[in-house]
Amino acid sequence: xxxxxxxxSVPPMLAAVFNLNGKAGYAxxxxxxxxxxxxxxxxxxxxxxxxxxxxxxxxxxxRKDRP
Amino acid sequence: MTYRQRTKALNDAARExxxxxxxxxxxxxxxxxxxxxTILAVVFSILFSSxxxxxxxxxxxAHSTPADFVTTAVxxxxxxxxxxxxxxxxxxxxxxxxxxxxxxxKWFGIAHPINTADDYVIDPLRSIANSPQLQAAVTxxxxxxxxxxxxxxxxxxxxxxxxxxxxxxxxxLSGSSFGPVPxxxxxxxxxxxxxxxDGALLSNKQFYSTDYTKILMLLADGGNLANRAQADHLSxxxxxxxxxxxxxxxxxxxxxxxxxxxIKPFSTSxxxxxxxxxxxxxxxxxxxxxxxxxGVRDLPxxxxxxxxxxxxxxxxxxx
Amino acid sequence: MSDADPDPQQAPGAAGPDASATNSWTIGLRxxxxxxxxxxxxxPDGQPAxxxxxxxxxxxxxxxxxxxxxxxxxxxSLKGPGWWHDSGIGHFFNSIHxxxxxxxxxxxxxHLWGKYWMSAWRGGRARVWVTGAVTFxxxxxxxxxxxxxxxxxxxxWISTQAKDAMNxxxxxxxxxxxxxxxxxxxxxxxLPLAVVALVIAHVLLVRRHxxxxxxxxxxxxxxxxxxxxxx
Numbered sequence: 001x002x003x004x005x006x007x008x009s010v011p012p013m014l015a016a017v018f019n020l021n022g023k024a025g026y027a028x029x030x031x032x033x034x035x036x037x038x039x040x041x042x043x044x045x046x047x048x049x050x051x052x053x054x055x056x057x058x059x060x061x062x063r064k065d066r067p
Numbered sequence: 068m069t070y071r072q073r074t075k076a077l078n079d080a081a082r083e084x085x086x087x088x089x090x091x092x093x094x095x096x097x098x099x100x101x102x103x104x105t106i107l108a109v110v111f112s113i114l115f116s117s118x119x120x121x122x123x124x125x126x127x128x129a130h131s132t133p134a135d136f137v138t139t140a141v142x143x144x145x146x147x148x149x150x151x152x153x154x155x156x157x158x159x160x161x162x163x164x165x166x167x168x169x170x171x172x173k174w175f176g177i178a179h180p181i182n183t184a185d186d187y188v189i190d191p192l193r194s195i196a197n198s199p200q201l202q203a204a205v206t207x208x209x210x211x212x213x214x215x216x217x218x219x220x221x222x223x224x225x226x227x228x229x230x231x232x233x234x235x236x237x238x239x240l241s242g243s244s245f246g247p248v249p250x251x252x253x254x255x256x257x258x259x260x261x262x263x264x265d266g267a268l269l270s271n272k273q274f275y276s277t278d279y280t281k282i283l284m285l286l287a288d289g290g291n292l293a294n295r296a297q298a299d300h301l302s303x304x305x306x307x308x309x310x311x312x313x314x315x316x317x318x319x320x321x322x323x324x325x326x327x328x329x330i331k332p333f334s335t336s337x338x339x340x341x342x343x344x345x346x347x348x349x350x351x352x353x354x355x356x357x358x359x360x361x362g363v364r365d366l367p368x369x370x371x372x373x374x375x376x377x378x379x380x381x382x383x384x385x386x
Numbered sequence: 387m388s389d390a391d392p393d394p395q396q397a398p399g400a401a402g403p404d405a406s407a408t409n410s411w412t413i414g415l416r417x418x419x420x421x422x423x424x425x426x427x428x429x430p431d432g433q434p435a436x437x438x439x440x441x442x443x444x445x446x447x448x449x450x451x452x453x454x455x456x457x458x459x460x461x462x463s464l465k466g467p468g469w470w471h472d473s474g475i476g477h478f479f480n481s482i483h484x485x486x487x488x489x490x491x492x493x494x495x496x497h498l499w500g501k502y503w504m505s506a507w508r509g510g511r512a513r514v515w516v517t518g519a520v521t522f523x524x525x526x527x528x529x530x531x532x533x534x535x536x537x538x539x540x541x542x543w544i545s546t547q548a549k550d551a552m553n554x555x556x557x558x559x560x561x562x563x564x565x566x567x568x569x570x571x572x573x574x575x576x577l578p579l580a581v582v583a584l585v586i587a588h589v590l591l592v593r594r595h596x597x598x599x600x601x602x603x604x605x606x607x608x609x610x611x612x613x614x615x616x617x
Contacts, residue, residue, distance in 0.1 A: 016116035024314040026300060031329045033306050037316040041492065049496050052440040053375040076608055077601070081509025084434050084599045091433040097446055104450040104489060108458075111488075112481035119471060119480075120539040156559040164554040171556035178559035277567025284564070287546040296543045303547065312540055318529065320491045340554035355519040358507035368601060372503040377600035380436035384603060 070361070118312045120299075125268070125282070128291040129259035134232040136259060137252050138224060139289040143183040144251075145220035150284045151183040157284065158182070164341040171341065179280050187285055191267045192254055201254040204247035211246070219246035234260075303328050323347070427593055436600050441504075444497035445592075451490035452585060456578065458483040463574050467537055487529060494522060506598045514595065517588040524580050531573035534563050545569075 025036040068076070129136040142148035146160070154161035156178040163172030192205050208216060223245045230236040237256055240249050258264050268282040286292045293302070301307035308325035311317035327333045327343045336342060357363055367373060374381065408414075461479050462470065470476035498518070507515040534545045545563040552558035562568055602608040 017114045020115050020315050021118060021313040023298075024300065024310075033300075033329075035300065035310050035314075035317065037311075037314055038309055038319045041316045041319050041488070042322075045492055045496055049441075049499055052444070052496065052500070053372065055440050057379070057438045057440055073608070077505075078509050080602055080608060081511075081599050083509075084596060086599075087435040088432040089435050089437070091431060091437075093429060093431070096443075097450070100443065100446040100450040101453055104447060104486070105454055108451075108454050108482045108486040108489060111485040112478055115481070115485075116477065117481040117484040118540065119477065119536075122537070122539050122542050153553075156553060156562075172553055172558075175556035175559040179562060179564075277570075278562070278565045280562060280564040283542060283546050286542065292539075292542060292546070295539060301543055301547075307547070316488060318491075318533075320495065320526070338554070340551045344551055344555050351523055355516055355523070357502070357519070358512040358515050364505065364507070367503045367505045370503070373505070373601050376439045376441055376500070376504060377436050379438045380600050381603050383435070 115315070118315050120295075120312050123286055123292050123295060124262070125259050125264045125286065126262045128286065128289055129256055129264075132232055132291060133234055133237050133256055133260075134227055134230060135290040137237055137256055138227050139285070140188060140252060140255050141220050141224050141227065141248065143187040143285065143288065144189075144248075145217060145224075146183060148183055148288045150181055150288050164338040166338060166341045166345055169341075181281060181284060186268075186281055188251065188255060191258060191264055192251060194267060195254060195258060195263075198254065201250060204250035204254075207247040208251060215246070219244070219248045223248045223252070304334065323350070422594055423590065430593075434597060434599065437597055441496075441500040442597075444493050444500060447493040448490060448497050449585065449589070451486050451493055452581070454486040455483060455490055456582075458486060459574065459578070467535060467570060471537070483532075487532070491525070491529075494525075498522065504598060505601060508598055508601075509595065511591070511595050511598055514588060514591045517584050517591060521581060521584040521588060524577065524584060528573065528577035528581055530563075531569045531577060535566065535570045535573050537566070 020037075027034050027036065027039055125136075139148065143151060146152070150157060152160045154163035155172050155176055158181060159177060162170055165172070189205060189209065192201060195201060208219070211219075222242075223240065226240050226242075226245065227237070230240055234256070238253055240252075242249075255264070258267075265282065268285065269279070270276060272278065296302050296307065297305070299312045300310050301312070303325075306322075306325050306329060308321045308328075309317050309319055324343070324347055327346055328339060333339045333342055353360060353363070458479050462476070462483060465473075465476060470480035501515070501518070530544070530548060534541050534548070549558055549563045552561055552563060561572075
């Protein structure tokens with residue numbers, strides 16, 4: 001039955017530090033069904049957007065004239 | 068001030084800027100950004116790598132679930148498979164999907180013809196040399212009337228559904244009500260299990276072919292590919308369009324495309340694809356034309372996130 | 387043209403006194419281009435003082451991600467589409483290609499959110515928005531053709547599923563996701579060319595029109611601005 005294993009196995013690669021080839025977790029609510037990795041990415045995008053809006057921006061000496 | 072006047076005033080006010088400038092090194096910024104993103108991509112690659120699940124082959128499929136393979140093969144033979152009934156661009160069995168009177172699938176015609184009985188069963192069996200019994204069975208099937216063929220394949224399909232999912236279980240099926248079908252299916256199963264059907268379908272047109280249409284359509288008709296997808300949460304009704312194999316992040320930007328397939332009327336419609344494409348087509352056009360759509364283009368003024376972005380500018384102006 | 391020493395006034399680039407009456411396409415085009423994008427606009431060393439928020443870095447981050455996508459994609463194409471299955475180094479570059487795509491869409495969406503809430507299409511900048519939006523829409527099939535070119539189980543599943551959407555609107559007859567050779571060509575050449583052309587147009591339009599000024603603080607300021615515009 002090595003054909004099954006061959007069909008399902010992952011070929012050799014430089015080993016990753018974290019193996020993400022296992023089954024993902026899912027958040028399921030009514031028809032909403034999203035993978036945890038995707039939820040992380042979306043939440044991260046919203047968080048980074050918020051940080052970009054609120055984080056103070058370092059000031060530079062200003063010039064009054066046009067460059 | 069009317070809406071039009073206000074919109075024009077907003078646009079005119081934004082054309083030119085006469086206020087203070089700050090020092091800025093655009094080339095340094097680009098270089099830093101490029102360096103940052105390169106390091107980020109390399110770090111993610113070292114930490115997580117990328118998925119690469121081996122493809123399903125007909126050989127692997129026929130070995131792991133011979134009953135499913137044979138069931139699919141019979142449905143290709145008697146024209147009851149998904150591909151056989153698909154319609155354009157593969158055949159004329161149906162008109163395909165439509166939206167009201169718009170039959171785009173039909174109007175663009177049959178560009179990649181597939182005759183499922185010939186391409187998946189008859190021609191591959193005919194290619195097997197030194198098999199007089201098998202060839203005689205194929206001839207018997209081909210020369211029988213359509214009603215007889217249908218009676219044989221239907222009876223055989225019912226029997227396969229009850230048989231054990233093993234080579235022995237398939238080879239044990241025999242009986243006059245099945246006609247030549249068991250001999251044909253036994254031959255096809257052996258051909259599939261030794262890789263011959265993969266080969267036959269990959270080089271069916273010419274020596275150098277990059278067109279995998281026929282073999283992929285056969286694989287998609289069977290249960291093996293679909294079961295793997297279901298296990299990996301990639302099916303259409305599992306928001307699969309957004310997902311990747313394993314625990315990798317997928318394509319979260321496709322959330323709205325896949326969303327429609329989860330709700331009625333799309334989730335229960337035979338025309339789901341053309342309906343979703345129509346909705347997304349309209350929304351895409353609207354997205355491109357946001358600057359010209361009243362209401363949508365005014366929302367940023369009404370929900371003042373801009374006050375956060377330009378707070379320093381407003382504070383300076385107030386002083 | 388004689389072989390004698392060229393008249394300095396006829397040297398290339400030094401348009402003579404009667405150049406204004408010229409019907410030279412070259413001079414005309416050069417004037418238009420330099421007029422629209424003089425060097426100090428193309429590569430400015432100053433920016434308006436209101437560009438003072440971290441939200442402004444996401445455009446250049448998106449652009450950088452695109453550069454890494456193209457760079458890693460170029461290396462992958464050097465060894466062909468099957469390389470990454472058999473080679474650890476090949477797999478590593480495939481990983482860089484995949485993660486830079488994730489970063490590209492990630493940064494692009496934050497950039498889009500920022501630009502929307504800034505109403506960045508104001509003041510004659512509608513084409514900036516349009517080119518950006520179309521870039522996003524073209525990047526999606528570019529990514530799709532990439533996923534379909536992986537030559538693994540994912541490619542098998544995605545192509546056999548997405549083909550239904552293509553077929554339903556008729557384009558499946560000439561854009562066959564199940565034809566690897568065709569789709570690989572779209573992925574490594576045709577669609578990246580379209581994305582790059584759109585991005586160049588987008589960036590040049592931003593340089594041309596400048597970064598959009600802030601929304602007026604209040605109605606009074608708006609009316610004053612309108613009066614100034616009409617003056």
